[in-house]
Amino acid sequence: MQVTKVVGIKGVLVSLFFLLAACQGQNTDLVATKLIDAAKSQRPPTPSPTPDQGPGPTGKSNAKVIFKNPLYRSPQTSGYVLRSNSQGQYSVTPSSAINYDHLLIDVEITETRNGLLENQDFSVLTETANGQGQMINSGLQRAKPDAQGRWLFSSVGDSHRRLGQLMAYYWIHSQKQAFEGILPNSWHCKQRGIKVYSSCYDINGSFSQSQGLGPNAFWAGSDANLVCMSYLGPFESSYDASVYDHEMGHANIDYGTNGQIVQGRNYGVGCRFSRSALCCSSADGCAGAINEGQADVHSYIVFNSGALGEFFTNTSAGLEGRNAELNGNLTAQAMFNGTAIDPASQQAYGQYGPEIHLMGGVWGAAWWTLRNRIGSKNADKIFLAHLELLTGNDSFKTALGVILTAHDQLLNQGNLIQNFRSDITASFSKHGIVQ
Numbered sequence: 001m002q003v004t005k006v007v008g009i010k011g012v013l014v015s016l017f018f019l020l021a022a023c024q025g026q027n028t029d030l031v032a033t034k035l036i037d038a039a040k041s042q043r044p045p046t047p048s049p050t051p052d053q054g055p056g057p058t059g060k061s062n063a064k065v066i067f068k069n070p071l072y073r074s075p076q077t078s079g080y081v082l083r084s085n086s087q088g089q090y091s092v093t094p095s096s097a098i099n100y101d102h103l104l105i106d107v108e109i110t111e112t113r114n115g116l117l118e119n120q121d122f123s124v125l126t127e128t129a130n131g132q133g134q135m136i137n138s139g140l141q142r143a144k145p146d147a148q149g150r151w152l153f154s155s156v157g158d159s160h161r162r163l164g165q166l167m168a169y170y171w172i173h174s175q176k177q178a179f180e181g182i183l184p185n186s187w188h189c190k191q192r193g194i195k196v197y198s199s200c201y202d203i204n205g206s207f208s209q210s211q212g213l214g215p216n217a218f219w220a221g222s223d224a225n226l227v228c229m230s231y232l233g234p235f236e237s238s239y240d241a242s243v244y245d246h247e248m249g250h251a252n253i254d255y256g257t258n259g260q261i262v263q264g265r266n267y268g269v270g271c272r273f274s275r276s277a278l279c280c281s282s283a284d285g286c287a288g289a290i291n292e293g294q295a296d297v298h299s300y301i302v303f304n305s306g307a308l309g310e311f312f313t314n315t316s317a318g319l320e321g322r323n324a325e326l327n328g329n330l331t332a333q334a335m336f337n338g339t340a341i342d343p344a345s346q347q348a349y350g351q352y353g354p355e356i357h358l359m360g361g362v363w364g365a366a367w368w369t370l371r372n373r374i375g376s377k378n379a380d381k382i383f384l385a386h387l388e389l390l391t392g393n394d395s396f397k398t399a400l401g402v403i404l405t406a407h408d409q410l411l412n413q414g415n416l417i418q419n420f421r422s423d424i425t426a427s428f429s430k431h432g433i434v435q
């Protein structure tokens with residue numbers, strides 16, 4: 001039997017959910033500091049609620065999940081706070097499970113195989129990574145429906161973490177359905193057999209320690225073909241659907257470009273603050289930032305929300321630099337220079353500005369601006385059409401050209417209601433991205 005292994009894959013480093021710099025000298029506490037900073041900061045005003053345009057309840061129901069994550073619909077809900085010590089070990093507060101069952105909504109689970117949360121595109125699995133990055137039996141049972149065919153699980157008292165498994169299956173499958181509804185053949189993960197580990201590694205475990213991962217998640221590249229999510233005690237990143245819809249965004253563009261997106265010479269360079277983190281070498285961005293930003297857009301589309309990782313960070317603003325709703329005036333130059341102000345913490349990004357997730361936040365914000373300008377239906381169609389035309393040689397400037405090319409193709413095919421060229425250039429120009 002082939003042993004699935006997740007270390008040694010380039011994708012581990014390029015497709016994390018957020019900044020990887022947890023074990024680099026003076027940055028030992030970077031991730032934790034950022035989490036704590038975010039948690040301590042005052043919450044910005046909650047964006048006015050937008051109607052859910054993602055795949056909501058269908059009328060039929062055989063399951064219950066949380067929409068996006070436990071903090072999205074209920075920002076006053078307190079989630080888990082993660083803190084680290086100088087050894088990079090994390091603690092979680094509270095240490096017992098928070099009951100989120102009142103947030104569960106009725107949904108329908110479809111297209112499963114063998115009575116399990118799997119189909120031809122992907123399987124939700126329960127193995128966990130050992131210190132060598134091999135996936136080994138965790139003892140967790142895979143979720144199954146009850147005798148009436150219902151998938152009903154609780155956020156408390158379930159040692160098999162089945163609500164997390166169900167969340168992963170439902171929101172990834174919903175992502176596929178949403179995309180195929182917007183533009184046929186835009187879901188490139190079809191029949192790929194991707195492995196989604198909803199409890200992939202213990203944040204304090206040896207795999208996390210050896211890789212300096214901390215609380216994070218990643219797509220491990222098409223060779224390993226897996227998505228990996230972290231947990232610590234009752235905290236499960238699989239309760240945050242924006243996380244794996246972002247990771248599946250990496251998978252989608254990886255397959256859509258036949259791996260080209262991560263193979264070009266302009267993916268990223270080692271950051272000055274940490275060689276294990278990737279940075280763009282100029283304000284014109286890099287393919288790494290485009291990849292991270294487009295992965296964020298994958299989440300925007302499903303939830304019609306420009307924030308990511310609210311549950312992860314226990315804030316309503318979500319991950320710093322990544323809330324497109326608060327980054328309407330963010331420019332690539334200001335982020336690259338580090339002078340841009342994080343709306344969550346009210347602090348400048350400083351030396352971290354060029355990092356690909358933060359630069360990707362600018363790319364995502366430009367898409368959000370376009371989405372608001374021409375409507376999600378049009379913007380999402382252009383977005384999905386341009387993905388497979390990108391390569392790892394692209395910068396923000398050339399990728400803008402790619403977007404216009406995809407737009408023109410859709411227009412010529414009669415797939416757009418009108419010409420949006422000037423809206424595209426105006427939206428990206430607002431964020432300092434011009435051809």
Ligand SMILES: [Zn+2]
Nearest residue numbers: 015016017292
């Ligand atoms: Zn990512």
